[in-house]
Amino acid sequence: xxEGEYETYGTIEEIVKKYGKFDEYTExxxxxxxxxxxIWDKLGIEVYITPKKEINSFTLNMLHxxxxxxxxxxxxxxxxxxxxxxxxxxxKGLFTYNGHTVDFGKMDYDNWFKTIEGLKITGGSFDPPGxxxxxxxxxxxxxxxxxxxxxxxxLRSEKGYTVEELGVVNTVKMIQISN
Numbered sequence: 001x002x003e004g005e006y007e008t009y010g011t012i013e014e015i016v017k018k019y020g021k022f023d024e025y026t027e028x029x030x031x032x033x034x035x036x037x038x039i040w041d042k043l044g045i046e047v048y049i050t051p052k053k054e055i056n057s058f059t060l061n062m063l064h065x066x067x068x069x070x071x072x073x074x075x076x077x078x079x080x081x082x083x084x085x086x087x088x089x090x091x092k093g094l095f096t097y098n099g100h101t102v103d104f105g106k107m108d109y110d111n112w113f114k115t116i117e118g119l120k121i122t123g124g125s126f127d128p129p130g131x132x133x134x135x136x137x138x139x140x141x142x143x144x145x146x147x148x149x150x151x152x153x154x155l156r157s158e159k160g161y162t163v164e165e166l167g168v169v170n171t172v173k174m175i176q177i178s179n
Contacts, residue, residue, distance in 0.1 A: 044091030057178035060091040062104055062111075063151055063171050069160040095175060097121065097139060097146070109169045112150050121148070149173045 009015050016022065036049040044061045065071060065086060092105035095115075102118040104111070116122050116137055126137045128147075134155065139146040151173040153163055161169075 039087050041088040043093075044087045044089045046087055055179070057176055059177075060093075060095065060104075060175045061087050061089075061173075062091050062175070063109065063169070063173045064088070064090050067109070067161070067166065067169065068151060068153075068173075091175075095119070104172070109167075109171045111172060112152065112170045115148070115172050143179050145178050147176045147178075149176070 034051050038047045046059045047055060048057045050056045094101055094103050097119045100119045102115050107114060121137045127133045128136045128138050135150050137148040152170040153161060154168060
């Protein structure tokens with residue numbers, strides 16, 4: 001064999017036949033990772049349940065992904081993407097934090113500042129770590145985390161619909177409550 005060429009083997013038995021019995025064998029078994037999502041399409045709500053039947057996260061979706069980018073059938077069928085775990089509708093109900101309530105049913109897609117000001121979560125104590133201060137708000141309460149994610153087609157650095165195509169979108173994309 002020339003330098004840089006390697007033999008290929010199809011099975012472990014072929015390798016044992018060539019090099020002899022291995023010295024050590026370990027088996028690292030991982031539990032099956034079953035992810036269960038309950039989705040209420042018309043309400044815009046998704047709940048993720050752990051294998052132990054505990055609620056891991058509760059997500060209110062205010063902006064459907066089809067308003068962010070054009071999604072092809074190929075992308076919809078990609079198991080690595082989360083489109084199948086996302087409601088087809090948008091959440092249009094109330095959200096209350098610390099006695100302050102906002103009504104997503106009465107707001108359009110330019111609601112980011114109305115929401116964070118209405119909920120009184122504008123200060124630095126609600127900033128996410130790192131350099132993402134403009135992109136979300138974090139609320140920590142005991143063993144819960146509430147993340148409010150923002151989408152803006154004016155500030156975006158990713159592909160998606162432009163202001164010219166869709167108008168100004170500067171909205172709460174989703175609110176995820178998790179433990």
